[in-house]
Amino acid sequence: MIYLHIPFCKQKCSYCNFHFSTSLDFKNEMISAMAKELDLRQNELENKTLKSLYFGGGTPSLLKVDDLKFLIDEVLKYHTFNENIEITLEANPDDLSQNFLKELSKTEFNRLSIGTQSFHEPDLKMMNRAHNSSEAESSIKRAQDFGFENLSIDLIYGSPTSNVEIWKQNLKKSIELQVPHISSYALTVEPKTALQQWVLTNKISAPNESEQNEEFYFMSGFLKENGFQHYEISNFAKPGFQSKHNSAYWNYNEYLGIGPSAHSYDGENTRSWNVANNQKYIQQISQNIRPNEIEILTxxxxxxxxxxxxxxxxxxxxxxxxxxxxxxxxxxxxxxxxxxxxxxxxxxxxxxxxxxxxxxxxxxxxxxxxxxxx
Ligand code: SF4
CATH class of the missing domain: 1.10.10 (Arc Repressor Mutant, subunit A)
Structure with missing residues (x-):
């Protein structure tokens, strides 16, 4: 499988410490550099047909559909797709406009992973998400109207702006919307985030672990009653909708990570990761050097x-x-x-x-x- 890391976001969510830039100034240079990295590493995953291609980030849906399509075509220059390949785009609700979805539905993308996080407005405000609760809902319906049945939503539980009752409403809404896959994580306070700062200065209370525990087990029972399989701690799927991308990670399959900060694994004992710096990545790749570190696992x-x-x-x-x-x-x-x-x-x-x-x-x-x- 191949993972492409698109390192741009509209704004910084308060809890996030992933690698991204909020400036799109070097977007074109980045896309060219990623195409070049695919070229430089074309001999990796040789003779394997791809079962999963995953665009993650950052926010891949910030790119134009033409840019995304260009990158798919670059992958196709060096690799063949399995006939049942899963091609996923991580997308934020505010990017899923009619036009974007219309164009996207004409491409090879066959799965969306939508960064919904919550349908509850105070959660979204505290998280500094770029979308509101009505977009959280309408984006899912729009995606379904354009034929994206295989879609996943992300939901975060245990937020200090929420409680068990609100969490139940979030899950009920997901069922009403007939979403076949849910990835759900407890809110955690990561270093160097706005959330950490707010917690340290008592502007907001830290997530409550016993409440998170209760919400986790409610979710597990409720989603199973509604036909989901709880196939990994943070992942639930209706039969036939388990993520091939995630499952390949859990089966220790080889994967290639393209783009700044992306990780790769050779399926044996070697992991590597690209530099988490957009400028350094672009500069080095332009000189035919992959800026990465390698770790041999004992x-x-x-x-x-x-x-x-x-x-x-x-x-x-x-x-x-x-x-x-x-x-x-x-x-x-x-x-x-x-x-x-x-x-x-x-x-x-x-x-x-x-x-x-x-x-x-x-x-x-x-x-x-x-x-x-x-
Ligand atoms: S959109 Fe995703 S990657 Fe970007 S800041 Fe928010 S949580 Fe992080």
Whole structure:
């Protein structure tokens, strides 16, 4: 799969610490540089047909449809698409105008991931989103009217401007809108964000963990009652609508990340990431240099990652795969803790898959890290 990182946003959301610029001054240079990076790295993913192409960011929907189409065509110069390829565009509600969607519906894009976040106006204001609650709703309906049935929305729970009742309304609205995929995250206070500043200066209260816990489990039960599969801690899908892009990450498949700050993985033990600086990226790529750092994962790190990622999914971690990939000595070191967690009820081993019972999913990261090798 290929991920293209479009590093531009209209404005800075208060909770976000992703890499992007709010100036579009170098948009054309960036698009050319990304096309060049695709050229420079054309031998990676060789002989593989692409099952997923994902435009993320930043805000890819800030680009013109012609620019997005240009990048798809650049990918097609070097790679072939699987006949069932999923081509996703992350889009913000305020960008999904009639014209934009009309043009987009003529391209290969077949999935939208809409940054709705909430239908509740005070949440959107606090988050400094560029859209309001009525656009949150109308953008979804418009996208469906233009034939985008395979769409996902992002929702954030646990905001200090919300409460359990408001969260229930957000979920009910999503059901009414017949959205087949929902990605939902707890609001977290990230370093160097406006939200962190407000919390530190007591302008706003920090997200309440017990409320987030209650909202998480309400969401899980409610969405399942409404026909969704809870297939990863933060992801819910109606049958047939699981994201191929996300699933490929969770299966440790190889992927190519193009654009500033984008990460790549060779499917074995090497991860790399491009510089998170638009100017440096453009300059270096123009000199045929990929500005990246590389990390070779040790056996311990690979083991930890497999647990961290796999234990967040409903399928769990393939224990036979662990046995195949890692030395008996390394697995032996984990067995004591794994057995203890099984006895305590925090893990189950079912059909050779190690998983966390859903009632403990909110604690998944802590349970996985207890099994790590340092
Ligand atoms: S639109 Fe997305 S990437 Fe851009 S600032 Fe907001 S949350 Fe971050």
């Amino acid at each position: 056996e311990n790190e690979q083991f930890n990652e497999m647990l961290m990622i796999g234990l967040r999914t409903s399928l769990g971690v393939d224990y036979l795969k662990l046995k195949e990939k890692f030395s008996a000595e390394l697995l032996d070191k984990s067995n004591f803790e794994i057995n203890r967690k099984i006895e305590e009820g925090f893990l189950i081993l079912e059909n050779n898959f190690l998983k966390i019972p859903e009632k403990h999913w909110f604690l998944a990261d802590g349970i996985a890290s207890d099994l790590f090798h340092l």
